[in-house]
Amino acid sequence: MPYTVQGVVARGKGQEVSLETVTVPDPGPGEAVVNVQACGVCHTDLHYREGGINDEFPFLLGHEAAGTVEAVGAGVTGLEPGDHVILNWRAVCGQCRACLRGRPWYCFATHNATQKMTLADGTELSPALGIGAFAEKTLVAAGQCTKVDPAAAPAVAGLLGCGVMAGIGAAINTGGVSRGDSVAVIGCGGVGSAAVLGASLAGAARIIAVDVDDRKLEWAKGFGATHTVNSRETDAVEAVRELTGGFGADVVIEAVGRPETYKQAFYARDLAGTVVLVGVPTPEMTLELPLLDVFGRGGALKSSWYGDCLPSRDFPMLIDLYLQGRLNLDGFVTETVGLGDVEAAFAKMHRGEVLRSVVVL
Ligand SMILES: NC(=O)c1ccc[n+]([C@@H]2O[C@H](COP(=O)([O-])OP(=O)(O)OC[C@H]3O[C@@H](n4cnc5c(N)ncnc54)[C@H](O)[C@@H]3O)[C@@H](O)[C@H]2O)c1
Ligand SMILES: [Zn+2]
Ligand SMILES: [Zn+2]
8 A cells, every 4th residue: 555645845946845745655676665754954955946956846855864664665685674774865776887897886877766756646756866755754766775773863864864974975985085184175064064074084184164154164163173264254265275384275175066166175275186076056057267277286176976975885884983972963963843844944054054954753
C-alpha cells in the first residue's frame, strides 16, 4: 500500500511553499522508503523554489536529512527496516567512467528512485536533489541511505547529508587543506562555517572567516576561525593578504556563489594557491577575469560538488568524530522547527538569522 504523507512543495517560481498531501509508493526494486526524522533547510532549497536550479516544478523540497528505514524493495541488500541512515545525493553507480577510474566521488550516473512520488491528483513531483525530505516519508534509491551510529541525534546527523558535508569536504577533500595551511572562507553561512570547521579539523594554522554579517563571523569563531573580516566594511582581498604576510591564503573557499565573491577568492589567494567554489551560482551569472592573471597566479581553480564526498566513507567517519567530541556539529543547529515552518525558515536564512533551521518530525 502506498503511503499518504504531508510534504513541503514548491509549485512555481518564486511562489511560497505549501504543505501538501503526497503519495509515496511502496519501494520498488533497489529502492527504500525512509521515515524522515529531521531535515535541514539549505540555501539550495531556496534556489529550487526561485527557479534557480531548473524548471521542473512542482518540487518536493528538503534534502539534508536523517531518518530510519521503513521498507526496502526487492534486491536491496545491506539495508533493512529500522536502520538509522543519513540520506545522500551521491549514490554511486560503480559503472561510469569516474567510478571505473577509482574516483567514485565524481560519479556521473548517481542513483535516485525510479518511481515518482506524486501529489494527491497524480501530478509527479521532482524531489530536490533526488531526495525530497521535507516530508514524513520519502522514497529514494537504497544507495542514497548511508547507515550511521544511531547515537547521533537526527537533527545533527542529517546536516551531513548536504550543506555541512559540502563545506567540510570543500576544505578537506577538494581544497586538500593540510596542517599549517592558511585558509580563507568567503561566506560563512551553513556551508562556509562548515568549511571553517573542515579547515580546522585538517590542521590549518590560520583560518580567516569573511562575511558581510557580524553574527556569522561570531559563529565562525566557534568553528575554528582564527580571524574574521567583515567585507561590508573592509576590502576582503586586502584584509586576507594583510593577515597572511602580504601574500594571500593557500586555499580560499568561496561559499556564496556570486561573481564578485569569486573574484575576491581569486585575488585573496597566494600564488600557486587553490580556489574552491562551493557556493552555487544562478544561470544568468558570468565571470570576467584577465586571462593573464589566471595564468600568472598559477595554482588551481576548483569547484566542489557536495564536498567531493563519498558518503559511505565520510558520513560514518564524521559522525564518529562528532560522538568523540572532536567535531562541533551541534553549533550548526540554530533552531528546530516543524514541517509548516519552511517558508519562515527561508526568511530567517535570508535575513541571516540562522546557520541552519532544522525541520524535526
Ligand atoms: N557545492 C555544493 O555541493 C553545495 C551544497 C550545499 C549548498 N551549496 C551552496 O552553498 C551556498 C551557501 O549555502 P548556505 O546554505 O551556507 O547559505 P546561507 O544563506 O546560510 O549562507 C550564505 C552566507 O553568505 C554570506 N554572504 C552573502 N553575500 C556575501 C558577500 N557579498 N560577501 C561575503 N559573504 C556574503 C551571507 O551573509 C551568509 O552568511 C549556496 O549557494 C548553496 O546553494 C553548495
Ligand atoms: Zn559512477
Ligand atoms: Zn543542500
